[in-house]
Amino acid sequence: MAAARATLPLPRLPVHPSPRSHLKPFPSxxxxxxxxxxxxxxxxxxxxxxxxxxxxxxxxxxxxxxxxxxxxxxxxTTCRGAxxxxxxxxxxxxxxxxxxxxxxxxxxxxxxxxxxxxxxxxxxxxxxxxxxxxxxxxxxxxxxxxxxxxxxxxxxxxxxxxxxxxxxxxxxxxxxxxxxxxxTQRIDLYEAARGKYIVDKKVLDVLPKHAVIMHPLPRLDEITVDVDSDPRAAYFRQAKNxxxxxxxxxxxxxxxx
Known part of the structure; x- marks a missing residue:
C-alpha cells in the first residue's frame, strides 16, 4: 500500500486590475x-x-x-532660452x-x-x-x-x-x-492641404500667387529642390508648425x- 503523501496548497497569485478596454476620446x-x-x-x-x-x-x-x-x-524666447x-x-x-x-x-x-x-x-x-x-x-x-x-x-x-x-x-x-x-501629422496640416503629384517649376508657373505648397516630408521625388526658394513653398514652415x-x-x- 502506497504511503500517503502530504500536499501543500499552491501560492495565490496577485490579481491585477484589467487594463482599460477602450480609448478615452479627446474631450470636446x-x-x-x-x-x-x-x-x-x-x-x-x-x-x-x-x-x-x-x-x-x-x-x-x-x-x-x-x-x-x-x-x-x-x-x-531668446537664443539662450530666456x-x-x-x-x-x-x-x-x-x-x-x-x-x-x-x-x-x-x-x-x-x-x-x-x-x-x-x-x-x-x-x-x-x-x-x-x-x-x-x-x-x-x-x-x-x-x-x-x-x-x-x-x-x-x-x-x-x-x-x-x-x-x-x-x-x-x-x-x-x-x-x-x-x-x-x-499628429494630420493635425500638422492646419496650415493647408497636401497633394499626390510631383511639384516642380512647371507646376509653379501655373499655380496662383496665393497657393501654398505643403508636404509632411521626406519629399523623396514628389517636390523638386528648385521649388524650395519659392515663397509659396511652406513644407519647412509646416515642420516648424x-x-x-x-x-x-x-x-x-x-x-x-
Missing part, C-alpha cells in the same frame, strides 16, 4: 467647458491621442489656439520608437524640452530594446509607464497604439503605427489649458 470643447463650470480642471489629462477621428471641430480649434500661443511664446515656458517642469516623456524617425521623434522631444519637461528616448526599439528578446508590447508599456508621465509611441504594426493605450494608465500619443494612423502643435498637445494632455 463643450465638455471641457462644462467640466470647468463644475469646478473640475478643464484639461485633457489621462486622454490618449490615437486616431484623427478623436478630434472634433471644437477640440481642433482649441489645439490650434494653444499652438498659436506656443508660436508666440517661442518668438519671444522667457521660455516651464509649464511641464517635473514631467517626463518617454519616446518609444520601434521604427526609425527623425522629424517626428525630434519634434516631440523638442516640444517637451521647450516646455521645461524631460525626455527618455529609445530610438529603433525594435532592435535595441527588450523587444529584440521577445518582450511583448504590453509588458514594455507597463514598464515604461513606471518611468514616465506620457508615452509617445511609433510602431510597425497597425493597431499597436490602441493596444498600448489599453494597457497604460498614462496618456499615449500615436506617432505612427505601421500602415495605420499618424494623427508641427513643433507648436506637439507643444500644445503635451500641455493640454498633461496640465490642461
Amino acid at each position: 470643447l463643450s465638455a471641457r467647458r462644462s467640466s470647468a463650470a463644475a469646478g473640475v480642471a478643464a484639461s485633457l489629462r489621462l486622454g490618449d491621442v490615437i486616431e484623427a477621428q478623436q478630434f472634433d471641430r471644437g477640440a481642433l480649434t482649441e489645439i490650434f489656439e494653444v499652438a498659436r500661443e506656443m508660436d508666440a511664446l517661442e518668438r519671444g 522667457g521660455r515656458s516651464r509649464v511641464l517642469e517635473g514631467y517626463l516623456m518617454a519616446t518609444l520608437f520601434y521604427e526609425p524617425s527623425t522629424r517626428t521623434r525630434l519634434s516631440f522631444e523638442a516640444a517637451m524640452r521647450r516646455l521645461g519637461g524631460e525626455v527618455l528616448t529609445t530610438e529603433n526599439a525594435r532592435e535595441f530594446s527588450s523587444a529584440a528578446k521577445g518582450e511583448t508590447l504590453e509588458d514594455t508599456i507597463r514598464t515604461v509607464e513606471g518611468y514616465s508621465d506620457i508615452i509617445v509611441l511609433r510602431h510597425f504594426e497597425s493597431g499597436a497604439a490602441r493596444r498600448a493605450a489599453a494597457t497604460a494608465d498614462i496618456p499615449v500619443i500615436n506617432a505612427g503605427d505601421g500602415p495605420g494612423q499618424h494623427p 508641427g513643433l507648436y502643435i506637439r507643444m500644445a498637445l503635451l500641455k493640454l494632455l498633461l496640465v490642461g489649458r
